[in-house]
Amino acid sequence: MTSITIIKSKNGEYKEVTCLGHAGYADAGTDIVCAAVSILVINTINSLDELTDTKMEVKSDEDKGLIDCRFHESLSAGANLLLDAMVLGLKNVVSQYGRQYLKLKFKEV
Secondary structure, rough: OEEEEEOOOOOEEEEEEEEEOOOOOHHHHHOOOHHHHHHHHHHHHHHHHHHHHEEEEEEEOOOOOOOEEEEEEOHHHHHHHHHHHHHHHHHHHHHHHHHOOOOEEEEEE
16 A cells, blocks of 8 residues: 655645555556556656755655655745645545555644
8 A cells, every 4th residue: 555644734834745655456567556646746746846946855765665755945836736736636546546555644743
C-alpha cells in the first residue's frame, strides 16, 4: 500500500507531502495505481519547480517508494492550485481503487 501524508499549517498552508510505499495493485511494471500516484506526485513537484518560484526540499528513494517534499516558505496561489489539483487526483484514485492500495492522510501542524 502507498501512504501519502499531506501536512498543512493551521491556516491551511501546505508544509509537506510525503509519499511512501508501493500500491501493490499489480506486479511491478504493470501496477496502474502505483503509476497513477507516481505521475500525480512527481508531475506536481516538477510543475512546482518549473512553473513557480517555489522553494522546496525533495528527497526520494525509489526502492522504498519514498518521495518527501517540504516547503519552507509560504506558497504562491499558483503553487497552491497545483497542490490542490494533486490532492483532487489522489482522492479520485482512492475513490476508484480503494484504501487498500492508497491511504491518504491529512495532518495539521
